[in-house]
Amino acid sequence: MRKSILALFSILLLIGCSEKESSKNFVLTGNIKGLKNGTLYIQRVKDTTLVAIDTIKISGDSHFTSEFDLQSPEMLYLFLDRGVTNSLDNNIPFFAEKGKMNIETSLDFFTADVKITGSKNQELYDEYNKVVSRFVDQDLDLIEKKYNAIIAKKTEEVNKIEEQQKAVLKRKYLYTTNFAVNHGDYEVAPYVALAEIYDINLKFMDTIQKSMTPKVSKSLYGKKLNDFIAARKKEENK
Structure with a gap:
């Protein structure tokens, strides 16, 4: 009986995790090699201005994840806050579309080293x-x-x-x-x-x-x- 309850609990837990994973239609994962502490922003253009739609705090681990609902494929921007102006060297444009995407880059060559996968656009x-x-x-x-x-x-x-x-x-x-x-x-x-x-x-x-x-x-x-x-x-x- 105890084994049956544990098995049922495990199944329910897996279902719960599955539902959590699919709650948003867009998932962005990534890694910025060399980044120990800092802030990342996912931005979009609104009325000719870049506005943040998600904020990611980096502390120790250079890997990151961002999840939100995307209404339509859209050019978004991954902005690294270096404590200076919002320049091209701090911003990586990526064509987001529903599903899973991944961005890999480095702190030293933020825009030059970037590799983006998961989007046909x-x-x-x-x-x-x-x-x-x-x-x-x-x-x-x-x-x-x-x-x-x-x-x-x-x-x-x-x-x-x-x-x-x-x-x-x-x-x-x-x-x-x-x-x-x-x-x-x-x-x-x-x-x-x-x-x-x-x-x-x-x-x-x-x-x-x-x-x-x-x-x-x-x-x-x-x-x-x-x-x-x-x-x-x-x-x-x-």
């Missing part, structure tokens, strides 16, 4: 950034050349470099458009459209909009993109 966003970074590097090289040409008062060379910059920007816009169209079944598509090419010709925005699946169109960024396109059309038709 994040995986696609990483793929996108790898290509876009090439356009950014090309533009930085051209900026340096343009600066030197301006100092040397080589007007013709400055004009040539400016045309090259326009060409790089055009390639970036076309790549972003194609990326969004080819991944219309993921929320990263409307996100990059809004974040990277919001001022592109409306015909390209229309193409991206039509490529979104009904699920994505009803998501956080899908709705924002639909509203944005409607507002631009209204403004341009005045």
